Amino acid sequence: MARQRLVVVGGVAAGMSAASRARRLDPDLEIVVFEATGYVSYGSCGLPYFIAGVVTEADDLIAITAERFRKERDIQVHTGHRVTGIDPAAGQLSVVELANGHERRVGFDRLVLATGGRPARPPIPGLDLPGVFGVRTVEDGLAIRGYLEERRPRRAVILGAGYIGLEMAEALVARGLEVTVLDLARQVLTTVDPDVAGRVQAELERHGVRVVLESPVEAVLGGDGAHGRAGSGGHGSTAGVRAVRAGGQSFPADLVLLGLGVRPQAELAEEAGLKLGASGAVAVTGRLETSQPGIYAAGDVAEVRHLVTGRPAYVPLGTTANKQGRVAGENAAGGDARFPGVVGTAVVKVFGLEVARTGLSEAQAKAEGFDAAGHAITHGVRAHYYPGPGPATVKLVAERGTGRLLGAQMVGEAGVAKRIDVVATALHAGWTVDRLAELDLSYAPPYSPVYDPILIAASETAKRL
C-alpha cells in the first residue's frame, strides 16, 4: 500500500497543531503543510507586544520553526506557498510558490483546511494606501515596526475598538504616538456590555487615547489629498496616509491600523464546494469534518459549536484554533476525536485593566432569544484590609425563571483574567447562578476576600432573577 498523504492548508495555530497531532498518531503518514506567509506556528496574539517592544524579536513569537517541524517531526513545511484550488473528487489541489509564481498540483488522501482568518476590510476608499496595516501575520508585525522606526509616525488612527484595536492602542501609546480609536458602535469592545465597556473606555482616555464612537469611517486619505481605490490591491498614492475621514470629521493620521474584526478566509473552501455556515465560516461536525467527507477544517476558517446556545458560531481565537487543530489532525490520521465546543471565553489587557468575558453578554443573550437579566457588582479582589489593586466589576448574565448562568464579564486592575475561568467552567457544566454561589473557592488575604467577587455576584444575581 502506498504511503498515505495528509495535506494541511495553512500553517499557523490550527494547521501546525493538526500536523503535529497527526504525526504523533501515525508515524508513517506523509504530512505536507502549505503556508502562504513566510512563517509557521506563530502567535498572532503576540503582535501588539512585539510592536510595543515588550517582545523584542519576531522570532520569539514563533513556537516552533518550519525547520524544526521538518527535522524533528518529519513534517514537510512549505512556507510562501498559497493553495489556489482544491478538487475534492480528484483528491488534488493547486499550489503556487509565491516567490516565482510556479503552480503545481499536489495529490492528497486526507486534507485539513486551516487557512485562518484575515482582518476585515470593508469597501472604504484608501485602505490600500501606504501606512495602512492589518495586524495579523508576522509580516504585518515586521512592517509596522519597520514603519514606526523608519517613518516615525506621530499620529495613529485605529479603525475598530475590538481586542486587537485596543491592544494596538496601548502598544502605540507605549511607542509615544498620539492614538485615536474609531468605531461604528456606541461603545468600545462590543463583546462586553456597555456598563463594562464604559470602564474600559475611561481607561483608554486616562492614557490619552482619543475614543470616537458611532463614527463610520468614510475614507482613508493620502498625502496628495486623494484617496486610493476602494477594495483594490494596488498601491494607491505613494505619498502615504495623511488622515481618516469618519462621521464627517477628519482625523490626521501618519499610521492607520485595521482592527475591524476577523473574517474567515473561506474562499478556497467555498470554491471547492464545501458548505459554509451562516457566519461565512466553514461548517463542521463535532469531529470537525466538513460537508466533504475526509476533509476537515479547524481554526479561524471554521465555525465552532457554542455550548451556551448549542448552535454554531464564529469565535476566531487562538485557543480554539490550537484545540481544533489537534482534533482535526487526530481525525485526519484515522482517529475519532471530538471538539466539545467553546463558551466564548476571552481576556484582553487594556493598559492597567484586565477585561475578561465568557458565555453570552446580556445583549447577545437577548439577541439569542433568552429572557436574560444581567447584574453587576463591584468588589475588592483581596481582603478589604490587604493593600493592593482597586476593585473589580463582575457582571453575570442569567436566564430568568431557570436561573441558568449564561455568561460573565469582569474588569479590574488585577485578579480578573483567570477568575473568569471559574465562570467558564460553570458554563461548561451548565449550572445555575445558585450553584455558582455555592463554590468552595480559594481564600487568603493577598488573593481574595472571604467571599470571592464571583460568589458575591452569583448570590446578588440570583436574588434578582
Next chain:
Amino acid sequence: MARQRLVVVGGVAAGMSAASRARRLDPDLEIVVFEATGYVSYGSCGLPYFIAGVVTEADDLIAITAERFRKERDIQVHTGHRVTGIDPAAGQLSVVELANGHERRVGFDRLVLATGGRPARPPIPGLDLPGVFGVRTVEDGLAIRGYLEERRPRRAVILGAGYIGLEMAEALVARGLEVTVLDLARQVLTTVDPDVAGRVQAELERHGVRVVLESPVEAVLGGDGAHGRAGSGGHGSTAGVRAVRAGGQSFPADLVLLGLGVRPQAELAEEAGLKLGASGAVAVTGRLETSQPGIYAAGDVAEVRHLVTGRPAYVPLGTTANKQGRVAGENAAGGDARFPGVVGTAVVKVFGLEVARTGLSEAQAKAEGFDAAGHAITHGVRAHYYPGPGPATVKLVAERGTGRLLGAQMVGEAGVAKRIDVVATALHAGWTVDRLAELDLSYAPPYSPVYDPILIAASETAKRL
C-alpha cells in the same frame, strides 16, 4: 406570643454571619451574641499581615464592629462573655462576664454554636511561658505585636509548618527576626504532596528561614533554664522563653509561636450532649443542625461534608465558616437552607510563592482508599514570549480506571491563587480529567499561554491513568 430569642455562641466569622442572616430573614427575632474575646467579626487570616505591618491597625481586621451590629442590625453583641454551659432541654445557657466573673443564665428558643477553633496545644512543657503565643484572636495579634515592639526578640521558633506557621515565618522575617520552623512531619505543608512542598521549603530557605523537619518538640525552655508546667494555664517562669528543645537539639528562641493546627472548641457542645464526629468537631446535618434538634453549629467548631469523599471532614477555614454561618442563621430563623459542602480549597502566600490546593492530595486520596495517581507538570503562566514570573507547577490527582479528578495542587510565583479555582469548580461538578482538559479557558499573552497550564496538566494526567 413572646418574642423568640436566638442566641449565638461565638461572634467571629460563623457566629456573626449567622446572626446577620437571621436578622435579615426575621426582623422580629431577638438576637443575642456572646463572644469570649473582646472583638467580633474579625479576620483571623489577617493576623500575619497585621503582625508583619502590612496591615497597620488591628481595627482594620474587623469587618463590622460590635457597636455597628448593635446599632445597624439590632443584634445584642456581648464581647468578653464566655458561655460555660448549655442545657438544651431547658433551653438555657450559663454565661460568665469575664471582666467581673459574674455568671447568669440566659434562655434561648434557638441556638447557633459557633465557638470556633483554638490552636492545638500538645502536652509540651513550657507552652505557658511568657513569649509563647498562639495566632488566633485579635488579642493574640496585639500581644505578639506588642512583644515584638517592646521586647525586640531576635530569634523566633515556630512550632508547625502549616498555613499559619509559614505565613508567620514570612511575617517575622519581614520584622527582621531569625526564624526557625520546626515540624514533626517529613515535609512542610502536609496538605500538599512532598513534590510540591519541596518547592515551598526551598522558598522558605531562600529567604533565610531555617526549616527543621521530623523534629518532635520536647520542651519549651524558660530563661531560668527550667520550663513551665505542661498544659497549665499559669504563668510558669516570668523570665520568658529562651529556647525550644526538639529532636534532641536546642533552638534558641526569644519568641515561640504555635502553628500546630486548629482544634474544634467543642467542649461546650460535648458537655451539652451534642454528638461529635470522628474528627472531634460537632457532627451536623446538611442543614447544619446538630444531634439536638433546633441547635445548629457552624464554622471551626463543626464538621463539614467533603464533596470528594462524600464524608464529614474537619476543614477549619474562614470561607467555610462564613458560609456555614449564613446557612445556620437562615435555618435558626426558620428557613430551610443547606450547606452543600466543600472540596477543600485553600491558598497560602509564602514569600514570593503562591501555593494552592483543592480536593485530595495524592497522599490523602490513597489514605481515603482511592486508586489514585498524581502527575505534575511545570509550565509558564503567560505566553512563552511574554516577560514575567517564572513557571508554575500544577499537580493533578485522579482515580485510575474512572479518570475521576480528585484534587490539584499548584505552586508558582504568580497566576496560581485563582487558577486553582477552576479545578475546585471541576471537583464540584464531579468531572474526569478528560473533561477538565476540554475547558475553554481565557487566553491572552500577558495572562496565560494558549494552553493554560491546567489544560496541559489535565491532558498529561489523562494519558497516565
